[in-house]
Amino acid sequence: MTDYTINNSNYVVKFYEPSYYSHWNKLVHTAKNATFLFHRDFMDYHQDRFQDASVIVFKNSKPIALFPANKTENTIFSHQGLTYGGLVYGLKLKFQTVLEIFKHLLQFYKSEGFDFLQIKQLPEIYASAPNDELDYLMFLLDAKLTRRDVLSVVKPAEEIAFSKDRKDGVKRAVKNKLIVKNDNFFDSFWNTILIPNLKEKHQTKPVHSLQEIKLLHQRFPNNIKQFNVYQETELVAGTTVFITNRVAHSQYISANSDKNKLGSLDFLHDYLLKNIFKETPFFDFGISNENQGKQVNSGLLYWKEGFGARSITQDFYTVSIANLKKLNNVML
Template identity: 55%
Template sequence: MNDINIVRYKVSNYGEWNQFVAKAKNATFLFHRDFMDYHKDRFHDFSLLVYKKNKLIAVLPANVLNEDLYSHQGLTYGGLVLKEQIKFDAVLRVFMELLKYLSIAGFKSLVLKQMPVIYTRVFTAEIDYLMFILKADLFRKDTLSVIDLATNRVNISSNRLEGCRRAIKHNLVVKEEGDFELFWDSILIKNLKEKHNAKPVHSLEEITLLKKCFPNNIRQFNVYDNDEIVAGTTVFETEFVAHSQYISGNENNNAKGSLDFLHHYLIKEIFKDKMYFDFGTSNENNGLNINKGLQFWKEGFGSRTVTQDFYKINVNNYHLLNNVFI
C-alpha cells in the first residue's frame, strides 16, 4: 500500500506550507509563500506538498516551463524541502514518488536548483546521492564566495584593509536604512545598466514590499560621504547566513574604499555572530566562467569557495531508485 500522497499547492495550504518551512531542515524565508508569491505573475506555480499517512513531510517550491518542472526559477536556491527528522529511506521514497507523479502528469524533466550547504539546518546530501543513482545531468555548477565566520579565521587582505583606511581618511559613514529608494535610484539601477545592461532582479516596489513582509531578514546598508550616498548593499539575513544580495558603489569607490569599508564593518560588527557571510556568485555564462576581478575582491575578505549544483532529471528514471537498498 502506497502511503505517500502528493498534491499541488493551493491558497488554502498557505498556513500549512509556511508552518512547515519554518521548521524544515533545509529552508529559509525565501520559501515562505509571501516571498514566493510577490512575483507570481511571472511564473506558472506548480509547487507540491508531499504527505505520508496524512502528515506533511516535504514540499517542493516549483514552477512549470514548457514540459519541465523547475525548482522555482524565482528563487536563488530551492530543491526538495524536508522535515528535520526525516531519514534517508523516507527521502528516497518521497523522491521516487515525486518523479512518478511528474511522469504520470506528463512532465519530461525535473530541474533542481540545490540549496548550498551553508543554508541548511541539518545535512541534506541525500538528494545529491540520489542524483547519482538517477543519472541526473549536472548541467551547471556555480561558485559562491563565503566567509566562515564561525571559525574566527577571517583573514582580510592588505588591499581590502587599505581601502578601509582610505574610507576612514575621507570620513565615510555607514548607516542602516529602512528604505531602498536612495540606493536603488542613485547607485544600483545606474550601475547595472552601465556595466551589465541589466536591471535589479527586484524592482524598488518589490524589494520594499518584501521588506515589509520580512523586516528582520532584508536589510539595507548605505555608505555616505558628507551625506551623499556613495555605495550600499542589500543583505538577506537567514538563520546562519548573511548574504549580500546587491553590492554597488559609485565611480569613486576604488579611490575612497567605500565598499571595502562597508563590508569590513558588516563582517566585523553587524554579522560577526553569524556562521557565514555569503558574497554570492561571481559566475557568468551559466557557471562556465568567473569574473576574476570580482572573485579577487571577495576573496580579499577571507572568503573561499562553496558550490551550488543544478541538476536535470529524466522523471521516467524513477525506477532506478528501486534497487538502492540491498
C-alpha cells in the same frame, strides 16, 4: 488538483494551493533545509511571472515535505524565481523516507505529463544539518550536472585575514569619514546607484524592482535589510542583505564611481563582518560566475577573496523523469 497515490501507499502528493498556506509555511519554519525564500509570502510576490507547480507531500495525511517549483511546457523547475531550491523536509526524516518521497514526487510529475525536472541545489551552508540526500539521488537518477557556480563564503566569527588591498580600502574610507547606516533606504540605493550601474555595466536591471524589494522588506523586515554608506549626506555605496538563520548574503552590492578612491565597499563589508554579522556562521558574497557557470569574473572574485572568503559550490541538475525506475531496489 490532481492527487497521486500508488499501491495503497501512505504517501500523497498534491499541487500547492492557497488552502495549504499554513501547512506549507509551518514546514518551511521547521525544515532543516529551508529559508524565508521558501515562505509563500516570498514566493508569491512574483507569481505573475511564473506558473507555479509546487507540491506538498503528505504521509498519513500529515504534510512532511515540500518542493517549490514552477513549470514551463514539459519541464518542472525547482523554482526559477528563487536563488536555490530542492526538496524541503525536516531533520527527523531519514534517508529511506526521503527516497520514498522523491520517488512519489517524480511519479506525480510524470502522471501530470512532465518529462524533465531541473533542480538548483541549496548550498550546504544554508542547511542546519547534513543535507546531501538529494545529491545521492541525483547520482542514482543519472541526473546531468548542467551548471556549477562558485560562491565566496567567509566565517565572520573566525579571525579574518584581509588582504592588503582591502585593508588599504578601509583606511581610505576612514580618512574620508565614511559612515554606514542600516537605514533601509532602498529608494535612493536603487535609483541613484544600483539601477544606473547595472544598466551601464551589464545592460540589465536588478532581479527585484524597487517596489518588489520594498514589499519583501515589509513582509520580512528581519530578513531583508539595506545598509548604505555615506560621505557626509551623499550616498556613495550600499548592499542589500538577505539574512537567514545561518547565512547573511549580499544580494546586491554596488557603489558610485568613486568606490576605489573612497574605499566605500571595503569599509562597508569590513563593518558588516566585524560588527553586524560577527556572530553569524557564514557570510555569503555570492557568485562570481558568468556564462552559466563556465567562467569566473576574476576581478570580482579577487575582491571577495580579499576579505578571506573561500569557495563552495552550488550545483544545477537536469533529471529525466523517466529515470525514476532507477530508484527502485535501492535499499538492500
